[in-house]
Amino acid sequence: TPVDIIICDIMMPQMNGLEFCQQIKGDIQTNHIPIIMLTAKNAVDDQIECYKAGAESYIAKPFEMKILQARIDNLLQSREQSRQSFRSKMEINISNLNxxxxxxxxxxxxMQCVERHIQESEFDTVQMANELHISRSTLSRKCKVISGCTPLxxxxxxxxxxxxxxxxxKTISISEVAYATGFSSPKYFTKCFKEEFGMTPTEYQSQ
Structure with a gap:
């Protein structure tokens, strides 16, 4: 079952919350999951330790459940906004997507993996997973959670x-762009482009 968010206490048996957080964030299969740390300590150094361990948020105990719920909602909403922004943007720039x-x-x-095979119409998720050294299920989960897209x-x-x-x-033709980016035909390229961005390549080029 996919995990949307992890909430853990710093004080836990066997492994403390900071170690647990570092373990989650150190594993490519789980490092995309946001973590909220709960702790009775409220010093600045304690907060810094939580963030150094990779936690996205920190709440000092005691706290109101409404505060925790608001923090959860905020993190999930931020992730959804990032997904929508990534997919809809017409340029490759993730530095401002939070x-x-x-x-x-x-x-x-x-993205670099796809760009290395940009002209190959047969490039697929099997090759992509192999080059990223992850399983296809991990690739699927991470793509969906981070970008809102399936791997394809x-x-x-x-x-x-x-x-x-x-x-x-402006001097390059639609056909040249279609084949340069690995689409089987200009017609199919135009169809995909309009589905993704709500306009045809010709309309985009004429802007």
Missing amino acids: YQTSDEEFLNNA EFIRNIKLKYACALLKK
């Missing part, structure tokens, strides 16, 4: 963002 470092690293690696949708989205950069060169 991602955690591990998410940015995954997105950068995944992610590949297409990156190719279309790359196409936008090419289309800014």
Whole structure:
């Protein structure tokens, strides 16, 4: 079952919350999951330790449940806004999408992987998972959580963002861009572009 968020106390048996947080954030299969740390300590150094361990948020005890719920809602809403922003943007730039470092690293690696195969129409999720050294299930989970796309949708989205950069060169034709980004035909490229961005490549190029 996919985990949307983790809430843990610093004081736990066997392993303390900071160690647990570091373990979650050190594993590529789980480092995309936001963590809220709960602790009875409220010194600045304690808060810094939580953030150093990789936690996204920190709440000192005692606290009102409404505060915890508001923090959960805020983190989940922020993640959803980042997903929507990533997919809808017509250029490749994740620096202003409010991602955690591990998410940015995954997105950068995944985008570079697609770009290395940008002209290959047969490039698929099996090759992508192999090059990223993760399982297909982990690739699927991380793509969906971080970008809002399935791996195939992610590949297409990156190719279309790359196409936008090419289309800014007014001298290049739609057909040239379609084949340069690995689409089987200009007609299919136009169909995908309009589905993704709500306009045709010609309309985008003429802006």
